[in-house]
Amino acid sequence: MTRIVYADNAATTSTAPSVVKAMLPYFTELYGNPSSLYTVGQEAREGVDHARQQVADAIGALSSEIFFTSGGSEADNWAIKGIAHALAAKGKKHLITSAFEHHAVLHSMEALQKEGFEVTLLPVYENGLVKPQDVADAIRPDTALVSIMYANNEIGTIQPIPEIGAICREKGVLFHTDAVQAIGMVDIDVKAQNIDLLSLSGHKFHGPKGIGALYCRRGLRFPNLIDGGAQELNRRAGTENVPGIVGLGAAIQEATADIPGRTARIQAMRDRLIDGVLQIPRSRLNGDRQHRLAGNANFCFEGIEGESLLLMLDAKGIAASSGSACTSGSLDPSHVLLAIGLPHEIAHGSLRISLSDVNTEEDVDAILEALPPIVERLRAMSPLWERIVQNQS
């Protein structure tokens, strides 16, 4: 059996055994409904309350500002559609976001466009960074919301969120950030950074899938996405996913306990990986090298196509990705790589390797050993590569 190198931690992570352990009692023993009065319900309630505090502490929020959702996508949809609908009544029907947001943000924006909202897509330039000045310039008297992701899921670039937050606060515009990729990798303090709404998702930092949260600054009111029972202070209906919530709490606490220590270790591996991979001729690193998530490396190799590359890596036991997982069913090249100005044919040949604290130096060795011959092999059978080489010579 080949050893599996899992290097797609930006798509999803394994659930930490400690997290699973924290969850387990809530399936078969403390299974009560947290809204119930009796003991087995109140024990579940305590688990939920504790996790809410853990999430709040991780981002500098109050526990009453944390609302559990089914993941990052729901949190994004709720924040964006909710604020848009709330402020439309006051004549504010303009939204600002960036061209390379996650689809949960972009498609929410598109749905609103169909309802008559106007959306400004900010450029992200070749380095994959939003310019705070662009945000300032785009804000209008009828702007309801600015939504800029904390870190990009494909190319890992970390946006100047504190600067953007300050601009929005000064101009009196609400600011949402999709921090799904940033939790546990960047110091986040919603108060100091003037963030009004923030989305996060458990499975990106060794928590379970199907659970996330929306931080929503105290006093902000907007319509529910999911109406029904009185759960989550009447703002998100549905029997609480207690094991998931408890797992999210445990995972976020572990991920944020020592961010500098955690990222230093991951980044050292990642840097060695980047340096090694860039030895391959006509390869490039996408996105700014400095303002970058510790675990993210995103490359393009001219003349080859991403899916073939992935399948060959998989045959060697290496799991990586091209574009983001949720668009892998589509034939279109990554909207992120197009947004940073790559031509279509190059955007098709991208490889994202994303490391986490479960990776090891051996994993890096394995990737550095497997990758160059695969690239060479695919290029050898690529007419595009042939053309590139001819043009060059």
Added chain:
Amino acid sequence: MTRIVYADNAATTSTAPSVVKAMLPYFTELYGNPSSLYTVGQEAREGVDHARQQVADAIGALSSEIFFTSGGSEADNWAIKGIAHALAAKGKKHLITSAFEHHAVLHSMEALQKEGFEVTLLPVYENGLVKPQDVADAIRPDTALVSIMYANNEIGTIQPIPEIGAICREKGVLFHTDAVQAIGMVDIDVKAQNIDLLSLSGHKFHGPKGIGALYCRRGLRFPNLIDGGAQELNRRAGTENVPGIVGLGAAIQEATADIPGRTARIQAMRDRLIDGVLQIPRSRLNGDRQHRLAGNANFCFEGIEGESLLLMLDAKGIAASSGSACTSGSLDPSHVLLAIGLPHEIAHGSLRISLSDVNTEEDVDAILEALPPIVERLRAMSPLWERIVQNQS
């Protein structure tokens, strides 16, 4: 330590150990993103596909008609808001439901009312049953959707769904049913029963919390509630909750494998319970005794208040409920009991005992032993009871 008698299975159930066992590998081994191409992702995809087939088989649907959601509330919201918005474009802005639906349905309807939709609430009468003829009479040329629950969560009454389905089909109106309480208790066949949309939730039949599904008849198109990635055939974004989905599949298969056998055993316990409890003077069973979920017993005791009753039962190790769990924070009496015509003061004194296949005859004994003295004690300190007795004599 007192033995715990959990008799609130309509609020939530314990996750079956076999279900937890089925889920566990998907946390730490088969943790890949199902949208990923590589092996660990495809293994997760297989788990999801298998569960989708299990859910489809349980209700007579095709697997391509099953969309996973975060629970019953999301499924209700999505179906109702989605169909309403899709058909509003064709001038259909009238919705029909019943007065005693779950809040996930009623509050979705209210949100639509605010947007300008018109909602007809059908009566449910003293027996807690919707009359098919009322549905037929309420349908208008501009009716977009009829939503009637399969079985009520408080009083357990099973609605004449096949009859209502036939009427809706004949009149060409879409029909949604919230079957959250009915799965595993009633034979459901969406094709034979002319159901276009059906909501279900895992934690009501010994599956996990935080996972559910919407069945949506082939060809029916309506807007997403959660936009984003291409998951669930582009109709419900978000990285799949793989362990939850696998658990839902395992649980629904177990719950529906032998419905007659399962319900016969539960119903025998429930009937002995009802007969025993009704020995208490001035007690009554709420909802029709025949058309009733096998595990449900809902009583009123004149002169006492529900919460005190629950707390005293809890002190004896018995977990039951008054009204539904998600409204227990509120002061209002159950909208369900008011809908079947109970006066406020009596609706305040209700007790719901809901049994499942994990309950035993000893549980019934324990309840029958504990309940009468508690009712007596509370009545002894109740000025309302004093008044009732005086009026009587």
Added chain:
Amino acid sequence: MAYSEKVMDHFSNPRNVGEIVDADGVGEVGNPKCGDIMKMYIKVDGDVITDVKFKTFGCGAAIATSSMATELVKGKTIQEALQLTNKAVMEALDGLPPVKVHCSVLAEQAIKSAISDYYTRKGIDPTPIVGPIEDCEACHLH
């Protein structure tokens, strides 16, 4: 809901439950429609409340606040009893969940209502002494 231990103690073992047959004052507040009625009985000697008993139809908090209120006024003078606020009752119980605050209001009013009745029986107009006994705020919702 999460009641404090004190609340649970007063709920499970309510003090002074029952009625006083030859009471000097009886007060009743609340309304069955909203699910709460409190009835208080007081026995007065001079101006000291020597005995107090209650009966309550209501939630856990209603029973616990009734019990605590009786404890707090027993042996006190009428003037002292009139100073009893719902806040004091709540504090003595180590707090109540927000939705249950009105139950403590009910307890304060039940005591006042019994004292009112005591004055009325003596032929004294209670209004200037006791003040108006307002309806529970939450009641207006119904």
